[in-house]
Amino acid sequence: MSDRLLIADGNSNLRENLSNYLQKEGFTVDGASNFHQALNTYASYLHDLAIIEIELPDGDGIELASKIKTLNPKVKIILTTSYPSISTALKAIKIKVEDYLIKPFVFDEIRVSLSKLSVLHEKEEKQEKVYSFKEKExxxxxxxxxxxxxxxxxxxxxxxxxxxxxxxxxxxxxxxxxxxxxxxxxxxxxxxxxxxxxxxxxxxxxxxxxxxxxxxxxxxxxxxxxxxxxxxxxxxxxxxxxxxxxxxxxxxxxxxxxxxxxxxxxxxxxxxxxxxxxxxxxxxxxxxxxxxxxxxxxxxxxxxxxxxxIPPLRERGRDIEILAYHFMRKFAIKMGKTLKKIDPRALKLLYKHPWPGNIRELQNVIEQAVVFCESDTIMPEDLPEYIQSPEKFLDRAKEIPVLSIEEYTKEFILKYQSIYTEQELAEMLGITRKALWEKRKKWGIPRSS
Missing domain, CATH: 3.40.50.300 (P-loop containing nucleotide triphosphate hydrolases)
Known part of the structure; x- marks a missing residue:
């Protein structure tokens, strides 16, 4: 089991003290004070453990637990509450959380609960005779x-x-x-x-x-x-x-x-x-x-x-699709959307793109697609224009297959520097503003006024 866990609790003193206690027990702890911060933090690290207060300042901890379970079905969750009721207990059981603790609690209760989850995890591991490579990654x-x-x-x-x-x-x-x-x-x-x-x-x-x-x-x-x-x-x-x-x-x-x-x-x-x-x-x-x-x-x-x-994304074959789906699920959860798939035509466009900004660029592209998607499927029109119509972007479609990444990046800057800001250009290319400045200097491209 991962040694990294998330604590989502509106009480800053409890959160900090519990975090310090668990760090001494060998855990790496990330804290969040509210629903949205917790969801964003979880989506970034995909913790295997989470301790979530039901009465979060800006949302329902049970709903947060449900979203996290959707993002990672293997996550082990401990719910905490200051106002126990049969109703909340039944909801917790329904989404299959692993433990339910009533406040105030002593930290040893958390430690005992986490120990039980470790035993549970070991049993699950024994049942799974072989770890697939994908799971390990x-x-x-x-x-x-x-x-x-x-x-x-x-x-x-x-x-x-x-x-x-x-x-x-x-x-x-x-x-x-x-x-x-x-x-x-x-x-x-x-x-x-x-x-x-x-x-x-x-x-x-x-x-x-x-x-x-x-x-x-x-x-x-x-x-x-x-x-x-x-x-x-x-x-x-x-x-x-x-x-x-x-x-x-x-x-x-x-x-x-x-x-x-x-x-x-x-x-x-x-x-x-x-x-x-x-x-x-x-x-x-x-x-x-x-x-x-x-x-x-x-x-x-x-x-x-x-x-x-580290191989560039364009040399990683079907990983483009795997990563695209990973980012789709991540951003759908963060934005409260229900997305199920990526249209084959959109996937084809993703495979054709040379990805000069690599994984960072793909993540930005999928985030934009999730923002604009109005159904449960990412369509070609949800993707950025330069992905949808590379021939319009370069005005010379026949040359696209033989362009090097450096040539592609240079063309991109020349084509769009008068349309987008420096920050937007860098993000679309998946590079830092400093890297963009270095490329301009290298190629002698002045900033457009």
Whole structure:
């Protein structure tokens, strides 16, 4: 059973105290204060356990439990209530929740209930003689049945319980953080922190203090000590996303952490020992960056002990359909809609699209389709215009099959930059605004006024 659970309760003190208690018991806990926040949080992580208050401030906890059961039939749910009644108990039984507790309760009652659910889960596992590959992937939030994904998952299982550093290579939007989390969750470090750091999102001075922390008085504004992310992640996993964007000055300091397993907060003269596994990711050619002097060769070899290449969506065959249905169910639940299928004509359009933004772009496309869908089936007209009519989008349909992803992306920007905002363009391509700026700079495309 997953060690991640959701607590949905309007009482902030109870929610926080119960969360702290369960974290000490080894669980990773996500909290939500109301119906809609809980549904959005659950749809993001698909927890295997949920503790839900019936009297939520903005909705019925039993209805929330029912929606969650629809999204994941295997979820185990404990309902809590301050106003017990036969009516609510019968409703709870009808949707097959696993336990029903009356407030106020002591936290040990929750622990005993969760222990029972663990025993129940073990019995279910014994009845299922063989885990299908698909089920194993879903536990780790990796959705797919293509040969490429199965081979990659086999590699993850082999390397997970080693301390070896891993470098993930892949295009923007391929889900590199998901694979990093899969490695962490499959390892002996899974009950320790997983800390994700985007090296491209913070300026150099702020990135250094975020990584290493600082002591009081280290610089103007440092009014108290602050732990860095590397110290917070001690005994766990550090995921360095966009590692190719880390400044050279910080590369030297990071190399020392990898070699000495020590960190030194800004302003301090005392080093601290840390036990960390590093997983890095980039969509850049680091070998070329080394040649150009933009990335340290010694750091590259330290990080690049094992390399895993994440395949782009266009190379994952039928995973496009599997992922499309996954996102359809996710967004239908979040938007309170009942969607059953995707029309074959719409699926055909999805298969034809080259997906320069990969999984992130597909998720955006399906979210839009769910918004516009007025029946129980996603139709071609529910999809974005550039998916429906690629020939209108490029004005040269015959050339579409031979366009490279880079050419396609360039055409997309040139065609639509006068229509959409920077943020909208980036989201449609499934990339960040920074990545969009870099592509403009690379191709010499000025922003339209």
């Amino acid at each position: 879903e536990i780790l939030s990796i959705i797919g049945e293509s040969v490429e994904i199965k081979l990659l998952f086999e590699k993850i299982k082999k390397i997970a319980n080693t301390p070896t550093n891993v470098l993930l290579l892949g295009e923007t939007g391929t889900g590199k953080e998901l694979f990093a989390r899969a490695i962490h969750e499959s390892s002996y470090r899974k009950k320790k922190p997983f800390v994700a750091i985007n090296c491209a999102s913070l300026p150099e001075n702020l990135l250094e203090s975020e990584l290493f922390g600082f002591i009081k008085g280290a610089f103007t504004g440092a009014t108290s000590d602050k732990k860095g992310l590397l110290e917070i992640a001690d005994c766990g996993t550090v995921f360095l996303d966009e590692i190719g964007d880390i400044p050279l000055s910080l590369q030297a300091k990071l190399l020392r952490v990898l070699e000495d397993r020590e960190i030194r907060p800004l302003g301090s003269v005392i080093s601290k020992k840390v036990d960390l596994r590093f997983i890095s990711a980039t969509n850049k050619d680091l070998i070329e960056a080394v040649k150009e002097g933009k990335f340290r060769e010694d750091l590259f070899f330290r990080l690049n002990v094992i390399t895993l290449s």
